[in-house]
Amino acid sequence: MAKKVRKSIDKxxxxxxxxxxxxxxFGNVELKETLADDPNKLIGRKVKMTxxxxxxxxxxxxxxxxxxxxxxxxxxxxxxxxxxxxxxDYLRSLVRRRTSMIYGNFVVTTADGYKVRVKPYAFTLKRxxxxxxxxxxxIMKEITENSAKKLEFNQFIxxxxxxxxxxxxxxxxxxxxxxxxxxxxxxxxxxMPTGSFGQNTFSEGVKDTESxxx
Numbered sequence: 001m002a003k004k005v006r007k008s009i010d011k012x013x014x015x016x017x018x019x020x021x022x023x024x025x026f027g028n029v030e031l032k033e034t035l036a037d038d039p040n041k042l043i044g045r046k047v048k049m050t051x052x053x054x055x056x057x058x059x060x061x062x063x064x065x066x067x068x069x070x071x072x073x074x075x076x077x078x079x080x081x082x083x084x085x086x087x088x089d090y091l092r093s094l095v096r097r098r099t100s101m102i103y104g105n106f107v108v109t110t111a112d113g114y115k116v117r118v119k120p121y122a123f124t125l126k127r128x129x130x131x132x133x134x135x136x137x138x139i140m141k142e143i144t145e146n147s148a149k150k151l152e153f154n155q156f157i158x159x160x161x162x163x164x165x166x167x168x169x170x171x172x173x174x175x176x177x178x179x180x181x182x183x184x185x186x187x188x189x190x191x192m193p194t195g196s197f198g199q200n201t202f203s204e205g206v207k208d209t210e211s212x213x214x
Contacts, residue, residue: 018077020047022067025081025154026054039072047079051161062090063161081157085186091121094181100124102133103185104140108148110156113193118144118160119186120169125178136173143169160184 017033031053036042047067051060063086067079095101102122109115120140147165148156159165170182 016075018042018072018075020067020069021076021078022049022054022065023079023081023154025158026065029054030076034077039077042069042072042077045069046082062087065161081153081189083186083188084157084161084184086183091183091185094121094123094183096123096180098127099180100126100128100133102136102140104137104144106141106144107190108145110148110151110153112152114153114156115190116148116153116156117186117188117190118148118165118184120144120166120182121185122169122173122182123180125180128177132177135176139173139176140169143172157187160187 014037015035016037016039017035018039019030019033022029022031031049034042034045034047045068047069049065049067051063051065052058054065064084065081066083066085068082069077070080071078100123102124104120105117106119107115107117122136122140144165147159147168151159156165166182166184170179173179173182
């Protein structure tokens with residue numbers, strides 16, 4: 001008896017292109033596309049872009065942004081902010097001999113209840129004492145916490161990515177010691193307030209299904 005021949009399914013042909021849409025805080029810009037054979041498989045997928053991709057300013061290539069897809073409508077995949085970081089090469093370029101680098105790692109809460117981990121860096125013009133480093137770190141923490149308390153999540157992320165928070169820290173910390181530069185090296189969304197959009201989709205500890213680089 002002859003065996004039945006099963007028709008092979010071309011999975012590639014089953015896939016569909018979806019346009020990625022960045023969050024409102026970055027202007028709801030539509031950027032490139034990603035493939036999926038089922039829109040539900042896009043939910044939770046992490047997407048990496050640079051700020052240069054979004055605002056067409058190639059001087060911002062050192063700023064990496066990570067988003068997560070939280071809903072799909074038609075052929076559009078809408079994202080929310082997940083984290084941001086500066087490239088390692090850029091941070092290394094700011095380190096100089098006979099100078100000091102002050103590093104902070106704080107979890108702050110925004111006015112609308114989002115918890116965000118923020119990692120600022122300050123680079124001095126010359127090597128400084130530990131006591132001065134501690135004072136600068138305290139200023140970093142105070143300004144970061146106060147900024148988060150006053151701003152809603154989208155406003156706070158905008159202040160971080162566009163340099164407003166780093167500028168505010170620089171203005172105060174330079175009174176302790178002359179600084180060459182202040183940067184926010186990384187931010188990470190730690191948790192969202194209960195009932196916020198996407199909260200059920202992105203519970204803490206859920207692994208990304210896939211990462212996409214744009």
